[in-house]
Amino acid sequence: MEWDWEFAASIMPQLLAGFRITLIATALGAVVAAVLGLVFAILRRSRNRILSRGTGFVVEFIRGTPLLVQLYFIFYVLPDLGIRLPALTAGVIGMGLHYATYASEVYRGGIEAVSRGQWEAAKATNLNARQTWIHIILPQAVPPMIPAMANYLLAMFKETPLLSAITVLELMNQARSVANSSYRYVEPMTLVGVMFLIVSVISVVGLRWLERRYGGVGK
Amino acid sequence: MGDWSGYLTLILQGAWVTVKLTLMGSALALVVAFIAGLGRISGHAALRWLATGYIEFFRGTSIFVQLFWIYFVLPMTGLWAPTPMQAGVLALGLNVGAYGAEVVRGAILAVPRDQYEACTAVNLTRFQRMRHIILPQALPLMLPTFGNNAIELLKATSVVSLISLADMTFQAQVVRSQTGNTLLPFVTILLLYFAMSSVISFAIRRYERRVTRGLDGVR
Numbered sequence: 503m504e505w506d507w508e509f510a511a512s513i514m515p516q517l518l519a520g521f522r523i524t525l526i527a528t529a530l531g532a533v534v535a536a537v538l539g540l541v542f543a544i545l546r547r548s549r550n551r552i553l554s555r556g557t558g559f560v561v562e563f564i565r566g567t568p569l570l571v572q573l574y575f576i577f578y579v580l581p582d583l584g585i586r587l588p589a590l591t592a593g594v595i596g597m598g599l600h601y602a603t604y605a606s607e608v609y610r611g612g613i614e615a616v617s618r619g620q621w622e623a624a625k626a627t628n629l630n631a632r633q634t635w636i637h638i639i640l641p642q643a644v645p646p647m648i649p650a651m652a653n654y655l656l657a658m659f660k661e662t663p664l665l666s667a668i669t670v671l672e673l674m675n676q677a678r679s680v681a682n683s684s685y686r687y688v689e690p691m692t693l694v695g696v697m698f699l700i701v702s703v704i705s706v707v708g709l710r711w712l713e714r715r716y717g718g719v720g721k
Numbered sequence: 722m723g724d725w726s727g728y729l730t731l732i733l734q735g736a737w738v739t740v741k742l743t744l745m746g747s748a749l750a751l752v753v754a755f756i757a758g759l760g761r762i763s764g765h766a767a768l769r770w771l772a773t774g775y776i777e778f779f780r781g782t783s784i785f786v787q788l789f790w791i792y793f794v795l796p797m798t799g800l801w802a803p804t805p806m807q808a809g810v811l812a813l814g815l816n817v818g819a820y821g822a823e824v825v826r827g828a829i830l831a832v833p834r835d836q837y838e839a840c841t842a843v844n845l846t847r848f849q850r851m852r853h854i855i856l857p858q859a860l861p862l863m864l865p866t867f868g869n870n871a872i873e874l875l876k877a878t879s880v881v882s883l884i885s886l887a888d889m890t891f892q893a894q895v896v897r898s899q900t901g902n903t904l905l906p907f908v909t910i911l912l913l914y915f916a917m918s919s920v921i922s923f924a925i926r927r928y929e930r931r932v933t934r935g936l937d938g939v940r
Contacts, residue, residue, distance in 0.1 A: 566876075566915045568880075574893070660782070674789075691790050698786055
């Protein structure tokens, strides 16, 4: 089967529309992951043993099970319990939750890398817990985490095709619908691969820059 | 509810397919990881470029895209039409193998230089050096990350349900569409996946303890 440039050009608008959804899902998922990840990391450090152990187990469980099944769970099971979510929202929550568990490990590493003296100094100057976190710990812990976080952002971007399984019309789903209606798989699938490759090659260059800028701390 | 045992059998049949995929995929990934990892640090520029190209390509596009490409596009080129199982094992092995190759490379490079010099001093051949000196020291460094990669592979097997290979996720979908019950099948497979990933991390920890025996104080 030969490569048809004209056909490839004719399906580009549809693929790019899907690509837009892919980018939106990645961006929203990243926000959810960043916020939830911090919540997990802080809960895991809690002095309440039930809370910290419980969070630890939830994180391990989410990390030990496939994202696809979690997406199915959110998309099919929650409506039966009375929570009906649009596909994209379900996808963003699923991806965000899954990657929050990875992000929480990065936060944990970054927070533990802040030296004890900083905590003691915060206590000595009579800062409360909120002030200690916002003004002392996080400003020092976050910059070294940036390269590792960017790495997971890229990993999440590459997982977005899974959203097509819960009917989100992102890049992969658009490609499949083109393929199913035209019976041509070569062009759409290859173009999807090329698009992912372009984004990830650019991202790798960006990642190297981030690593140089912020150093390899926070592992 | 009386039929539940029948549906459970269906899910367990799927679990067996998931286990087979994980084992075969891991075996392929391990072989590929060593070939590509050693290729990346080889003296021949051509081998190095080939290995780098392979690694960047498979790390840059997602497993989903690779699987679809192998299953739908490859047959159209007239080369080979894989069965779903073959396509699944190939995609999983090649994808995770690319990540593993970087682990192999990193671990081998982490063995101190003087070990290489000592090998030259006692007149070992290149093969003997690798087999008896370098690998026994590099292997313990690789194991924890290999364990994580194996769990990532297990999680990625759920994607093969989308090319209608009857793995655990696929069977859960079958049960869902036949019974209309969503909670039970998905909770069952989430627990099974978690049990499998726990087994992997437990086995890796056991094996790690075995290969690091006698290495205390060396590193």
